[in-house]
Amino acid sequence: MRYFVQFSYFGKAYHGWQNQPNAITVQQVLEEGLSTLLRSKVNVLGAGRTDAGVHAKEMFAHFDFDLMPSPSDLAQRLNNYLPTDIAIKDICSVTPDAHARFDALERTYEYWLVQEKNPFYSESAHFIWSVLDIEAMNKAAAVLLEYEDFECFSKTNTDVKTFLCKIKKAVWEQKEDKLVFTITADRFLRNMVRAIVGTLLEIGLGKKSPEVIRAIIESKNRSMAGASVPAKGLYLTKIRYPEKLFNE
Numbered sequence: 001m002r003y004f005v006q007f008s009y010f011g012k013a014y015h016g017w018q019n020q021p022n023a024i025t026v027q028q029v030l031e032e033g034l035s036t037l038l039r040s041k042v043n044v045l046g047a048g049r050t051d052a053g054v055h056a057k058e059m060f061a062h063f064d065f066d067l068m069p070s071p072s073d074l075a076q077r078l079n080n081y082l083p084t085d086i087a088i089k090d091i092c093s094v095t096p097d098a099h100a101r102f103d104a105l106e107r108t109y110e111y112w113l114v115q116e117k118n119p120f121y122s123e124s125a126h127f128i129w130s131v132l133d134i135e136a137m138n139k140a141a142a143v144l145l146e147y148e149d150f151e152c153f154s155k156t157n158t159d160v161k162t163f164l165c166k167i168k169k170a171v172w173e174q175k176e177d178k179l180v181f182t183i184t185a186d187r188f189l190r191n192m193v194r195a196i197v198g199t200l201l202e203i204g205l206g207k208k209s210p211e212v213i214r215a216i217i218e219s220k221n222r223s224m225a226g227a228s229v230p231a232k233g234l235y236l237t238k239i240r241y242p243e244k245l246f247n248e
Helices: 026-038 071-081 134-146 192-204 212-219
Strands: 002-009 055-064 086-094 106-114 167-175 178-185 234-240
Touching (some): 002 026, 026 071, 071 086, 134 167, 134 192, 192 212
Antiparallel strands (some): 002 055, 002 086, 106 178, 106 234, 167 178
């Protein structure tokens, strides 16, 4: 049977989601936990790959295993086994062909900024002391919804076959003591959100005008966009799937 795992993690200690030689990753730790508790080699496939230091408030992965009597019991046992920076919310059975990555309809990320020194955000948000023009940043962010080719924001020398993404939401909002950028799309390229945020910050700092975002996108040139912001402020917050994938 196939199962979906819903979980979250704080990414500081990990070199991203995907397994790598000579580096600890979230996928590696999750696979080791499941394999130990189920006493059988378990491979998990995630909804996507987050870079080193990026966090996930909601992540999904799937794995195959013989019918188990209580997935909820396994979730509790796995929580007791895993380190404190990874938390399992649920394990549930899904249709045999359900795929954590390819069946995802859309994903949402947040990027957190703080504008005054705060020790509680030192490892979880990016600090910008300068005054930002939020209106200009949102004006430029709205332009993102008019395009689909975002090669200019993609990590160079990547192995993707297409740079097309459908962005459904891109907005900056003040949320209590944080300035939060929220972006939703059907898919994201490697480093895409951090490059977009870096570009919008240059606009907010007055280094570029909001109108220049069109030229940057149409150039398809990574060097035209802004520098990538630090990973510690980036959170994968939501992944949406068709309801039909989940068994009652």
